[in-house]
Amino acid sequence: MNILFDIRDNVRRFYASNNTFIRPLLKLGCALLSFFILKLYLGETAGRFFDIKFLLLFSLICAFIPWGGITFFGGALVLLSMAGTSYVMAGVMLMAMLVIGVLYFGFKPGHGGVIALVCIGFMLKIPYAAPLVLGLYMGASAAIPCALGVIAWFLIRFYAENAGELTRVMDASAMLTDFSSIVDGVLRNEYVIIAAAAFVLCVLAVSAIKSLSIDHSWTIAIAVGCIILCVLMVLVGAFFVETSVLWDVFGIVISLGLAFLYEYVFFAVDYSGSERIQFEDDDYFYYVKAIPKIKPEEDMDRRV
DSSP states (O other): OHHHHHHHHHHHHHHHHHHHHHHHHHHHHHHHHHHHHHHHHHGGGSOGGGSHHHHHHHHHHHTTSOTHHHHHHHHHHHHHHHHTTOHHHHHHHHHHHHHHIIIIITTSTTOTHHHHHHHHHHHTTOTTHHHHHHHHHTGGGGHHHHHHHHHHHHHHHHHHHHGGGOOOOOOHHHHHHHHHHHIIIIITOHHHHHHHHHHHHHHHHHHHHHTSSSTTHHHHHHHHHHHHHIIIIIIIGGGTSOOOHHHHHHHHHHHHHHHHHHHHHHSOBOGGGOEEEEEEOSSOEEEEEEOOBOOHHHHHHHHO
């Protein structure tokens, strides 16, 4: 695994010296990938705004604005697609986007891409990776965007699965029927509440445990977060919806592997070399635990 440290250090040095050019290209690539995954998931319900020329245009714009622009344009594409099928569905999605903007972007801007990341995780059948990795990387601040991402995902999934039953007719009875089906399918869906709660609890648990001064705190945090997701998403969720146990197990295994890979690459430490330091000043006593990071050459020496 020593090669992972070499790749990590080389990438960091390359990015530090060329970030002016790399950052826009990275945003462009992430935007294109996100929009194409969304287009493939929506299939025939995607609409004409998912044409390649629009996706390229929106991706180019995303390359020169903050990361939250991917979430904004992704939501706009979905909203336009819904408007072509059902005004009621588009209205509900618009209200959800406004609530997301008020609850999140108004109070904690800067991590809007997390919402898109959660939705993409669900589309790729590895949703559990998002709360595990984001809990390690961002801490407790990832809880709100993860929950909002879950709600946004279930709205998108409901539209993709029920677009044929929705209507665009401006008839009060038909619009009321559409609204009732959306409310029952998403807003009153117990599994949506369970999933959002599972993601929030997972992020908070991972964030709290990985900050402890105990040995292997990151590993314990990942394990506890995975247990929370397994209990709530798989076991409890099975009482409310018919889920594919095979896909759930696959998603958990892959997500767990990604979380441990992230820990190994970005938080590789040698607990055998831990030191505890104590000192004081006129006002306080200080107790410090110092754990050396594993460098590539050190990892090679330990294995030899």
